[in-house]
Amino acid sequence: GxxxxxxxxxxxxxxxxxxxxxxxxxxxxxxxxxxxxxxxxxxxxxxxxxxxxxxxxxxxxxxxxxxxxxxxxxxxxxxxxxxxxxxxxxxxxxxxxxxxxxxxxxxxxxxxxxxxxxxxxxxxxxxxxxxxxxxxxxxxxxxxxxxxxxxxxxxxxxxxxxxxxxxxxxxxxxxxxxGDDRGLVLPPRMAPTQVIMIPVGPMKLREKVMEAFDPLFDEIKAAGVRVRADLREETPGWKFNEWEMRGVPLRLELGPRDVENGQVILARRDTGEKVTVSLEGIAQTVVQLLEEIQQNMFQKALAFRDENSHLGIDTLEQLTAHIAKSESENKTSGWVLAGWCGDDACESKIKEETKFTSRNIPFEPPVQKKACICCGKESQHSVWFGRAY
Ligand SMILES: [Zn+2]
CATH class of the missing domain: 3.30.930.10 (Bira Bifunctional Protein; Domain 2)
Known part of the structure; x- marks a missing residue:
């Protein structure tokens, strides 16, 4: 059972x-x-x-x-x-x-x-x-x-x-x-498909576009990029939405005017930004952009974590007030770096009163806390506390 x-x-x-x-x-x-x-x-x-x-x-x-x-x-x-x-x-x-x-x-x-x-x-x-x-x-x-x-x-x-x-x-x-409201956002190193290539423009000009599209696909693939082409009959807009939802880091659009001008359009999933780049050296451009997306996603997550890591909460009253305020504003209460005297009783009292559990004692805490958040005695460790899955 x-x-x-x-x-x-x-x-x-x-x-x-x-x-x-x-x-x-x-x-x-x-x-x-x-x-x-x-x-x-x-x-x-x-x-x-x-x-x-x-x-x-x-x-x-x-x-x-x-x-x-x-x-x-x-x-x-x-x-x-x-x-x-x-x-x-x-x-x-x-x-x-x-x-x-x-x-x-x-x-x-x-x-x-x-x-x-x-x-x-x-x-x-x-x-x-x-x-x-x-x-x-x-x-x-x-x-x-x-x-x-x-x-x-x-x-x-x-x-x-x-x-x-x-x-x-x-x-x-x-x-x-x-992830965001539009769906998955996959870091390039994890994404099964890193670049989705989509031909755009009127169907009657498609054949012309494909003459440039196919070698472009081969060139990007040869650079070691996990690239895929979406040649289905749905509209470009429909395809854009689908691949955004599936979290593909980079979308490449190629239309008749792009072919004429020797350029492509690249759209980033992480920022939504669209850039027009030259067909010349395209594989290198794509590789660099994927690396930039990877770094940007890490930095974004780091900034979010640091914004929601509270270093100046020193008592249980302050922590309780912080949680109540966050909840009333519909914000996350994040984590708190708390001083801890080392006593199990203090740790379980924090949990009972706030539902915050100890995450870990970081090897390199951003600051050293002086006093236990619960009993006020001298702190032995600075500990991350937060709600957990
Ligand atoms: Zn204590």
Whole structure:
């Protein structure tokens, strides 16, 4: 059953991967020569969800999970940080979503982890998505599964393990961070189609246009751009709308007058801006523009996040007032960087009173807070708090 109710269909579920991987590691790992070990898999996961939401909270989703075992704590901790950094790089550089790298508070830590780290992203409604996590598991996991190895000094020791993962939630995040009222806005590096080419102008001149259109398509494709031509019979306006909705970063229009003048029209999805550019060197122009769009989308998301990250809220009263004001103005309340004394009780009181949960303790906070937002005692950490998916 799920949530206490019988399921409509019977499901056969596998146990969590740790149990299988832990068992195998205990068989495979005998000596320091067997280390390190890394297993990575993409797997589908089921979770009971009372209320689902496309991409962000689904009963079944695809995730990536990695599990490593090491001879030393130092090496395992390096792995934990390396994976967190790889997630940051992918999310910021490919998905154009800025994130905060940091450590989870003990209450938000993965069960069984010594330390949990995350990257946290802000959606357009100000809510947070945990976009990836990386855990240092110490030797807890090794003790649970008896994963021991004979070290160089002839001593049997427990391995140090890590695990890390991300999921198709990233797709949901990308949609929510960049999308607008017209539909998807995909960052060029993620877009399956980066450029959509559409011939325009009267049908009787189409043949003439196509004489220039076809080599142009080949030229852009040869530059490594994922280009597609829409030659359907619908009107250009209809096609424009459809490809805008599908988030294609760049639209190229070519009409009879453009052919005459040796030019094309390029329309950007991210800004709506239209420019007329020369046919000469068009492939290079397109490549540069796609890169510019990629950077612009990241900067736009960064500016939004920073606008909605509040650094000067110092007490729970101020936070409550800030939330009430934001709600009355129909604005997002965003996140707050709060001082925290380190006491679980303060963290849960913040959650109870504001529904803001701790996101992470950023490695590089924009400011260091002096006092706990809840009790006023000396702050141990500056922590991002916000509402989360
Ligand atoms: Zn406190």
């Amino acid at each position: 799920g949530g206490g109710e019988p399921l409509e269909e019977k499901l056969a579920l596998r146990p969590t991967s740790e149990t299988i991987i832990g068992h195998m590691y205990s068989q495979w790992i005998q000596s320091y020569r067997d280390l390190p070990v890394l297993i990575n898999q993409w797997a589908n996961v089921f979770r009971w969800e009372k209320r689902t939401m496309p991409f962000l909270r689904t009963s079944e989703f695809l995730w990536q999970e990695g599990h490593t075992a090491h001879a030393t704590e130092e090496e395992a901790r390096q792995e934990t940080m390396q994976m967190l950094e790889i997630y940051r790089e992918v999310v910021e550089q490919e998905l154009a979503i800025p994130v905060w790298k940091g450590q989870k508070t003990p209450s938000e830590r993965f069960a069984g982890a010594v330390d949990t780290y995350s990257i946290e992203a802000m959606m357009k409604d100000g809510k947070a998505v945990q976009a990836g996590t990386s855990h240092y598991l110490g030797d807890k996991f090794a003790r649970g599964f008896e994963i021991k190895f004979l070290d160089r000094d002839n001593q049997f020791k427990y391995v140090h393990t890590t695990s890390w993962g991300t999921s198709t939630r990233l797709i949901g995040s990308m949609i929510m961070v960049h």
